[in-house]
Amino acid sequence: MTLTNRFVRSATWEGMCETDGRPTLKLASCYRDLAAGDVGLIITGYAFVRPDGKQIPGKMGIYTDDFAAEMRSLTQAVHNESGKICMQLVHSGGQTTAKAAGRRPLAPSAVKVEQFPEEPEAMSKEDIDEIVAAFGDGARRAKKYGFDAVQIHAAHGYLINQFLSPLTNRRTDGYGGSVENRCRFLLEVYRRVRSEVGPDFPVFVKLNGSDNLQGGLDISDAIHAARLLDIEKIDAIEVSGGTSASGERGPVRTRIDKPVSEAYNLALALEIKQAVRCPIMAVGGFRSLEVINKAVIENGTDYISLSRPFIREPRLIKRWKEGDLSPARCISCNGCFKPGLKEGGIYCVVEKKEAEKRTSGPL
Numbered sequence: 001m002t003l004t005n006r007f008v009r010s011a012t013w014e015g016m017c018e019t020d021g022r023p024t025l026k027l028a029s030c031y032r033d034l035a036a037g038d039v040g041l042i043i044t045g046y047a048f049v050r051p052d053g054k055q056i057p058g059k060m061g062i063y064t065d066d067f068a069a070e071m072r073s074l075t076q077a078v079h080n081e082s083g084k085i086c087m088q089l090v091h092s093g094g095q096t097t098a099k100a101a102g103r104r105p106l107a108p109s110a111v112k113v114e115q116f117p118e119e120p121e122a123m124s125k126e127d128i129d130e131i132v133a134a135f136g137d138g139a140r141r142a143k144k145y146g147f148d149a150v151q152i153h154a155a156h157g158y159l160i161n162q163f164l165s166p167l168t169n170r171r172t173d174g175y176g177g178s179v180e181n182r183c184r185f186l187l188e189v190y191r192r193v194r195s196e197v198g199p200d201f202p203v204f205v206k207l208n209g210s211d212n213l214q215g216g217l218d219i220s221d222a223i224h225a226a227r228l229l230d231i232e233k234i235d236a237i238e239v240s241g242g243t244s245a246s247g248e249r250g251p252v253r254t255r256i257d258k259p260v261s262e263a264y265n266l267a268l269a270l271e272i273k274q275a276v277r278c279p280i281m282a283v284g285g286f287r288s289l290e291v292i293n294k295a296v297i298e299n300g301t302d303y304i305s306l307s308r309p310f311i312r313e314p315r316l317i318k319r320w321k322e323g324d325l326s327p328a329r330c331i332s333c334n335g336c337f338k339p340g341l342k343e344g345g346i347y348c349v350v351e352k353k354e355a356e357k358r359t360s361g362p363l
């Protein structure tokens, strides 16, 4: 797959799907705007591979063929603008509620995540095999509907990350204990996905370089997982960090107001880069071309992923190409989550307020 530039729209839950996960016209138009704004690769918001892997409202589902027509409209909208689109596949594991999952949440072990209300149920071998198969089915559907790639979400504390982390994986069978065993579920998911889409279809993974939690997945675990995937010909690894339990060191940090607070996972990404041959995408807090150019030209990062800057400015890359090189206008306040939960889709609340200010008052 050839991209027109090194910019990736990192997976961003848009909150624009129906309750069952069916995509809407609003989502297609969001992707069309991103493609028209010259983002090299768009990664969708996380799509649940089984209904019990669902988390927050408006999330996309890839567990059924019933949404084929809508899925094809998404890919068509991007391809009409000469863009590329990758579907992110997820199972939320213990980072959900029984209400959203429609059952007691499943996880590697019955370890409660503080931020979620229920203690999950430890998965049986049968559950493991079924969820591995569900990831494969999701990938096969994505390819059939015209997606250009798939990304396995193994970061941010969701199910695969829970298997990788010693904090949430207390299993005593072949899926727990040593780092080899904790990586087994991820490897099985990757192999199933690969066998469904074939050797030439791009398959990526989003991996935490660290959970930023005492006793959680650390950089040596991440390097181990990355090497295993690299040997098995993963096409790229996107390096993130943190889970919903990591507080200020979570995946979506606030207060990125100067170049030194930008690129907060870059050091982890570079450590992984040194250990593998596949391309690396770095994500987390990239805002200025000064920091981005340094990460690419001096440090050799292959791709730069951004999420919030594209919520505020879907045309950001086009703006930079046209010569306005000022940093992304996103102030990293995380105000965009709320309308996703309450108003049928995310948008930049700061941009909306400023637009209202510009158009109100006397002529």
Ligand SMILES: Cc1cc2nc3c(=O)[nH]c(=O)nc-3n(C[C@H](O)[C@H](O)[C@H](O)COP(=O)(O)O)c2cc1C
Pocket (backbone or CB within 6 Å): 010, 011, 012, 013, 014, 044, 045, 046, 088, 153, 155, 156, 206, 240, 251, 252, 253, 283, 284, 285, 286, 305, 306, 307, 308, 309, 336, 337, 340, 346
């Ligand atoms: C509204 C919102 C939704 C997100 N949804 C996802 C998601 O579905 N999957 C994922 O891997 N990361 C998700 N993220 C995290 C981003 O992909 C990214 O890793 C993080 O925001 C840091 O990048 P940024 O500083 O450029 O925003 C989301 C972030 C935001 C703000």
Ligand code: SF4
Pocket (backbone or CB within 6 Å): 308, 309, 311, 312, 329, 330, 331, 332, 333, 334, 335, 336, 337, 347, 348, 349, 350, 351
């Ligand atoms: S609300 Fe706007 S400024 Fe705040 S984080 Fe979201 S996109 Fe950025």
